[in-house]
Structures are given as C-alpha cells and as structure tokens.
Amino acid sequence: MPRVLVNMPSQHGGRPSGVALVAFRVIAGLLDRGQVTIVLRSPWTRDQLPEAIRERVEVVTVPRPRVMVLDVLRQAFAVPALCRAEAIDVVLNADPYGAPFGGRARVSVVHDLYFRTIPDSTGLREALTTNLIFRLVLGNSARVIAVSDTTRTSLERFYPALRGRTRTVPSAAMLRAGGATRPPEVATPSEVAMPSEVAPGSYVLAVGNATHNKNFATLARAVAALAPTHPELAIVHVGDDPDDTLAAGLAGAAVRLTRLSRIGDARLAALYRGAACLCVPSFAEGFCLPVLEAQELGCPVLCSDRSATPEIAGAGALTFDPADASALAAGLRRLLHEPGLRADLIARGHANARRYDWAETARRYEAVLLEALRETVRPTPTGEAADAHPAP
Known part of the structure; x- marks a missing residue:
C-alpha cells in the first residue's frame, strides 16, 4: 500500500485555516478509501487534529517557519531524509510552500495565485520570493492540483511548463x-x-x-x-x-x-x-x-x-x-x-x-497521487531480471 506524506509546514498549528481544513478533509477521505497510508508533517500536534483523522495518521510535528523561502530550501534536504526513514512513496504538498524533493514523486496543491493575478496585493520582495518558491516546488512536482479551473488556467498561463501536469480537483462545503x-x-x-x-x-x-x-x-x-x-x-x-x-x-x-x-x-x-x-x-x-x-x-x-x-x-x-x-x-x-x-x-x-462532494474530492486526489506514482515506475527491459542491479 503506497505511503503518502502530506506535507503542510506553512500552516499554524491548532489554527484551522482554509488550507488546513481542506487537507484534513482530503486526508479523511483518502483514509476512508483504504488505498494509502498517511504521514502528516505539519505544525499540528496529534491532540490538535480533528477527531476524524487523529488516530489514523502518523504524525511528524515541525515548527512553523518564520521565513518561507528559507524553509523551502531546508525542506529540499530534510524531507527526502524523512521520506527515506518513513518509506514514503508520494509527497503531497498541501500548498506550494512545501518540499521540492523527496519520495518517488511529488504532488503539490495550489489554492490561489494572488501575487500574480492581483500583483498590487503584494510587495515586490514577496512576489519575487513567492515566484521562486512556485518555480522550485511546482517545477519538481509530477502533478499539480488546482482547486478550480480558474486557478488551473492562471497556473498554466504564468507557468507554461506545467501544462499537461495540472489537474483540477475542487473542494466541497465544510458546513453541511x-x-x-x-x-x-x-x-x-x-x-x-x-x-x-x-x-x-x-x-x-x-x-x-x-x-x-x-x-x-x-x-x-x-x-x-x-x-x-x-x-x-x-x-x-x-x-x-x-x-x-x-x-x-x-x-x-x-x-x-x-x-x-x-x-x-x-x-x-x-x-x-x-x-x-x-x-x-x-x-x-x-x-x-x-x-x-x-x-x-x-x-x-x-x-x-x-x-x-x-x-x-x-x-x-x-x-x-x-x-x-x-x-x-x-x-x-x-x-x-x-x-x-x-x-x-x-x-x-x-x-x-450538490455538485461538490468530499468523497469525490478524495477519489480524485487518490487518482492524481497514483498517476504521479505510476510515472516513476521504470519498465523492466526484456531479458532483465526485476531485481537486477545496473551494470557498473
């Protein structure tokens, strides 16, 4: 069963932001489907997590970074080491402030691009560093999930290299x-x-x-x-x-x-x-x-x-x-x-x-994760044993 690292260091522990709420619902849906196991890396401790996932995930608690761009660079080394230790197959970055490397594949979620679509909403320094993070993390992701077709269109407009790798997976209402x-x-x-x-x-x-x-x-x-x-x-x-x-x-x-x-x-x-x-x-x-x-x-x-x-x-x-x-x-x-x-x-x-449903959201996340993972499987050439080591 594939092991998924849900990587969410940018969110405040114990404070349910929109990004965190979506991530928790996706985690619950993935666990309900029973096709993957989940390790959550975030500033949240186990006792702060929603009851629906609290005892069903492995928890790695990390401090929320003060400088996001520096933390993304640090994650380039820390997350691959964690993935090796925890036998992680796929890293799911809950937002782009995640890991550019680690696991056999990475999938990253983009919730908005305000620094691009309404540039006067951010200062020049923030826009430059955010753009650097997007290019590094998304550029090294096998798949990118956009939360709406509008966001997907903006992504592919500002980052043409992502065309063909971006998938739209909407969320659903938190209150029913x-x-x-x-x-x-x-x-x-x-x-x-x-x-x-x-x-x-x-x-x-x-x-x-x-x-x-x-x-x-x-x-x-x-x-x-x-x-x-x-x-x-x-x-x-x-x-x-x-x-x-x-x-x-x-x-x-x-x-x-x-x-x-x-x-x-x-x-x-x-x-x-x-x-x-x-x-x-x-x-x-x-x-x-x-x-x-x-x-x-x-x-x-x-x-x-x-x-x-x-x-x-x-x-x-x-x-x-x-x-x-x-x-x-x-x-x-x-x-x-x-x-x-x-x-x-x-x-x-x-x-x-009624067009939006969390069970369907989880199904589509799972499909994207498994699709990204399949891309990493190298076909075994005819006549080569599956466990053979490459020639020196």
Missing part, C-alpha cells in the same frame, strides 16, 4: 445542512450568543479575513449608499480586519457593523441561515468555500463576476462587477425587494452545492 463538519474553534465568551444588535434578514454577511483580494471596502460603500432608504441593513463580518477596512469604507455612515472571529461551526451556520445574503465582492478567489457553505445552508449568494467565484457559485448566485459599488448596491436592493429572486437563488444554490 445536516450538521457541522469542521473542527471547532475557540470563541471568546462575548461571542457565544448571536449578535444582539442584528435580526434575521437584516444583515449582509461577509466571511473571511479582510485581505486585499476580498475587497470588503466595496461592500461597505454599497451598504452605506443604501443606508438612507434601508436603515435597518447591517453588516456582520466573520474574520479578522486589522486595518478596519469595513469601518473605513463606511466612512461614518449610520450602518451597524458587527465583527466576529474564531467562532464555532454552529454559530457560523446560524449566521448563514439568518443573513439577507452572503456577499463576496472579491477581486480574486482561488476557490471560495463560503459560497458553497452559504448555498448549502440556504443563504442567497451575491458575488463578484471575476476569478473563481462565478465558476464555483454556478447558477446559484447573483453576480456584479466588484469594482462598482453601485452595481453591488443594486444587487442588494433587488434581493431586499424581490422575494421571488431570493427564493430562486436559494433553490439554485442548493442544486449547485
């Missing part, structure tokens, strides 16, 4: 209508109850850290423009916003803004169900799990018409130009005043979310 499926996060006591200042249907939900690509300032400007005629409309943001992007975008408008972070699944699911809509005004997304979570939980989706969001949302979303706050405001106004549109988006969202 039947219950939470994500490791719980720790909520502060003040976050245990639902926000008292908002009522169901009276708020727009934004999910994710307020990074440049999320473009939450446009959402704030759109809601501010509606404030005179819709004074009840609030914004609830789940995620970090260290630069107060949303507050700055409101520019003093009389709009209620509730900020939440590190909340549990039950509360997040309730926020989806109670929202007027989920709004995703992103300039760029590699996949965007909140879109599928909202659709799964009956929350209408209003999202950008750029990047991967229209691909993932399918027919279950109302789209707009993320550079145009007035277009977003018009979409919000329609959702608030057209009950039929809301009901239609919910129905189409449910249908779209």
Whole structure:
C-alpha cells in the first residue's frame, strides 16, 4: 500500500485555516478509501487534529517557519531524509510552500495565485520570493492540483511548463445542512450568543479575513449608499480586519457593523441561515468555500463576476462587477425587494452545492497521487531480471 506524506509546514498549528481544513478533509477521505497510508508533517500536534483523522495518521510535528523561502530550501534536504526513514512513496504538498524533493514523486496543491493575478496585493520582495518558491516546488512536482479551473488556467498561463501536469480537483462545503463538519474553534465568551444588535434578514454577511483580494471596502460603500432608504441593513463580518477596512469604507455612515472571529461551526451556520445574503465582492478567489457553505445552508449568494467565484457559485448566485459599488448596491436592493429572486437563488444554490462532494474530492486526489506514482515506475527491459542491479 503506497505511503503518502502530506506535507503542510506553512500552516499554524491548532489554527484551522482554509488550507488546513481542506487537507484534513482530503486526508479523511483518502483514509476512508483504504488505498494509502498517511504521514502528516505539519505544525499540528496529534491532540490538535480533528477527531476524524487523529488516530489514523502518523504524525511528524515541525515548527512553523518564520521565513518561507528559507524553509523551502531546508525542506529540499530534510524531507527526502524523512521520506527515506518513513518509506514514503508520494509527497503531497498541501500548498506550494512545501518540499521540492523527496519520495518517488511529488504532488503539490495550489489554492490561489494572488501575487500574480492581483500583483498590487503584494510587495515586490514577496512576489519575487513567492515566484521562486512556485518555480522550485511546482517545477519538481509530477502533478499539480488546482482547486478550480480558474486557478488551473492562471497556473498554466504564468507557468507554461506545467501544462499537461495540472489537474483540477475542487473542494466541497465544510458546513453541511445536516450538521457541522469542521473542527471547532475557540470563541471568546462575548461571542457565544448571536449578535444582539442584528435580526434575521437584516444583515449582509461577509466571511473571511479582510485581505486585499476580498475587497470588503466595496461592500461597505454599497451598504452605506443604501443606508438612507434601508436603515435597518447591517453588516456582520466573520474574520479578522486589522486595518478596519469595513469601518473605513463606511466612512461614518449610520450602518451597524458587527465583527466576529474564531467562532464555532454552529454559530457560523446560524449566521448563514439568518443573513439577507452572503456577499463576496472579491477581486480574486482561488476557490471560495463560503459560497458553497452559504448555498448549502440556504443563504442567497451575491458575488463578484471575476476569478473563481462565478465558476464555483454556478447558477446559484447573483453576480456584479466588484469594482462598482453601485452595481453591488443594486444587487442588494433587488434581493431586499424581490422575494421571488431570493427564493430562486436559494433553490439554485442548493442544486449547485450538490455538485461538490468530499468523497469525490478524495477519489480524485487518490487518482492524481497514483498517476504521479505510476510515472516513476521504470519498465523492466526484456531479458532483465526485476531485481537486477545496473551494470557498473
């Protein structure tokens, strides 16, 4: 049975980022299929792992690196040594900040290319070092998994040498209508109850850290423009916003803004169900799990018409130009005043979310891993014994 090293040193231990959550679901799915064994190399300790995989994987805990490019270079030596010691067949890098060498083959996952697709989101130094890492790690991978066709197209555009080696394998919703499926996060006591200042249907939900690509300032400007005629409309943001992007975008408008972070699944699911809509005004997304979570939980989706969001949302979303706050405001106004549109988006969202399934994701990961491994098998020439040593 092939042994797979899932290599994920870039993520914070005990803090379930999107990359880590996807990796854990893939690991669980691969183990359920029973065709491989898994060794997990990451900053996570065994007791921090989700119960679904905690006792089913071998764990190698490493510290999270401070300088990614230096750690990637270090992994070029450390991971091959680990692979020899653990008899690893395939290395699965959960993101490109992994190992360029090790095992008989390597497969690397790319979740986004923001440093390329929206270059003003990163500084020159970061872009140069990230590009170096991508070229080194992806260039030495037998296969590269992109989380969406949009991401795959961008990959092959900026790195033409990857054409023919890239495969699209989408994820699925972390939250399901039947219950939470994500490791719980720790909520502060003040976050245990639902926000008292908002009522169901009276708020727009934004999910994710307020990074440049999320473009939450446009959402704030759109809601501010509606404030005179819709004074009840609030914004609830789940995620970090260290630069107060949303507050700055409101520019003093009389709009209620509730900020939440590190909340549990039950509360997040309730926020989806109670929202007027989920709004995703992103300039760029590699996949965007909140879109599928909202659709799964009956929350209408209003999202950008750029990047991967229209691909993932399918027919279950109302789209707009993320550079145009007035277009977003018009979409919000329609959702608030057209009950039929809301009901239609919910129905189409449910249908779209059913296109994504974690069992299928695991099956496709397994196929890519085994495909990469098969490429390393050298056919035995006619007349040569299978265990023969090469001539000196």
